[in-house]
Amino acid sequence: MGNLSRRQLFVLGAGAGIARARGPAILAGAASGLFATKVRAEPITICLAIAAAVAGMVAANNRSDGGLSGVLNASLAYLRNISNQILSLQQSMELVLKELAALPNEIRVALRESRLNQLHADLGGAMIRYSREVGNIAPTFGSYEAWCTNPNTIATLRDIDADLDAALGRLQFDAFYGPLSAVYITSAASAALGVRAALGVKAPQLRGLAQSYLSAFDAVEDPKQGGSTAEKLADHIKSFEAIKAELLKRGVTLPEGDVNGTSRLGFMGAVEIQDFTPSHKTGTRRVCDPGVVQAPSSSLLHLVAIYDRPYCHYEPVYAPDRVGESTRFALVANVTQTLTQPLQAGIGAEQMSIRQFSVEGAVRAEVATKVPEVLSSWPPQVEVARFDAQSEELRRNAAAQTGTFAQATARRSEVNELIAGVQGLNYQVSSIALCLSALSATANSRMALFKLFGEAQA
Structure with a gap:
């Protein structure tokens, strides 16, 4: 995975705060059960969190060989297994698309361009058609051979194969190697191999198809590939650390x-x-000075003994400062x-x-x-x-x-x-979780493909 080692991803996952039960080694910690939350997450955070969980689901499905051994064993049991996996993926991705549709347009545009949106829709559509074919129609036949040699089956599978092949080519041409694309192509690899096997393609040719998907996985995991999941992960980690530093400046x-x-x-x-309480007036008091004689009155009624009265006046009374x-x-x-x-x-x-x-x-x-x-x-x-x-x-x-x-x-x-905020800490944490889960999905899918063809991974 280029310059990002599995150990580094583990540390970054722990620092960014992703917790999961029985999760892949590059994700940190343990958490079980449902957690009630009093804080409503922002829509964009919900969307990214759902996508991260979907990627985790795909990674878990591919932890052993994801049932891929059934491709060469040619069994209806394998088809049912793959069908269930793809249906689970599709149900989960419907939640992602629903949350995306609710986002403000400028955020939605930032997350997915129209061409990428169409690519995901085409990949998802091809996989769900394959899932229905093997989950609903194949079991009505007496055997795997009877199903895959039926003319209607052959026509349907050829259409699906062409759609998957075209979608993979568009993904590689447009270099759509972000985390949502990684989620799709890890499951598309299972569907594509299943289709080709049912059409009678032998192991050497299936190995060539697997190599095409492995090349796409390489690009997803390459931090030097523009727009790759690994590059996005590094960017989100950098933003996460920068926001933490800004929070620390603000005492958080x-x-x-x-x-x-x-x-x-x-x-x-x-x-x-x-x-x-500052000094303030509380009232007045009468003050008389006996040394000062009051001036005579102009009234004749006060001519008697007027000169013996002292001078009196009123002055304000203040309370002192109270500390x-x-x-x-x-x-x-x-x-x-x-x-x-x-x-x-x-x-x-x-x-x-x-x-x-x-x-x-x-x-x-x-x-x-x-x-x-x-x-x-x-x-x-x-x-x-x-x-x-x-x-x-x-x-x-x-x-x-x-x-x-x-x-x-x-x-x-x-x-x-x-x-x-729109590009805030919660957005970065959810994006890191999504990228780590997507990288886990491609890593597990890679191991599944190597195990399928009996090769040791370099």
Whole structure:
């Protein structure tokens, strides 16, 4: 696989957060059962997650030889096995196509060009026709030989063979080696070999057909091939690491482990609230100065003893500054990991979960001493805001009125965009899962083909 070793893919899978039960070695961890999620994944994430699970299903079907030994054994049991595999693939890919159709047009265009879309449709159509032929019609014959020598069977299989051959040629001509194409061609290889075998093609010629598919697998796995699954994987990993670095700049470290619902505090800022009431007027008081004689009145009624009265006036009374307790608050928002399982039970895929992340909907003010994990990120200078807030709860409410809190809210929005945006962390994680699963499918299919023809893989 070029410069990407199986060990590197394992490490990258662990770092990106793909968890599966009984999964191939290049995927990490273990997760079982269905996980309820309170966070609704974005449509594009759902689509990619479903596609990743489908690729995992194809990889699992090809882990031994995927029933390919039946190609040379010429048995109806083999046909039923291949039919079931292709039907499971088609059912699952219908979910992918449904989710794709619901995406905004600009995202849909970015994922699949029209020519690629048509190629996938043609491959899928040919495989489903083959699946119906061997699953529904072949069992009505008494034997494999009776079915494959029937004129109607021969005509149908020749049409399917021509469609599959043309689709493979278009895939190679247009260099459509991305993960969705990889999912299709790994299953198309089984159908193509089954068709040729039923048409009487012998092992040496079947080996040549297998080599054509192996060449396509090589291109899928070549990181130097433009648009290949391996190249896309490297790009998504690079973007994933860049987003993680941006999140770290904003005080956010992602939760780790394979436990659903694990959260980690995202540190968005800090503020100190000082309980303070400034000096203020509380009333007035009458002040008299006996050393100052009041001026005589112009009224004749006050001519008697008027000169013995002191001068009096009213002046304001002020309470002094009141300084109470102060509390430092960390402005935080939880970042939560959710393990989502994109395929329904029984559709043919293994248990597979993909990590997705979400940030709490609003910033919270928490007493700093109660969240020691954020103290290492504590800024050297913290805004001190004065409020008349004589209880901790009043000071917490006051923190939400500060400019620092507004800045923390804006930072939370930036974090949310980095995580859940169109090209955000969740998109990258799902894309990595899809690419890894697709590469696993081609790797397993390669081993199945070598085993089928009794050759050791180089």
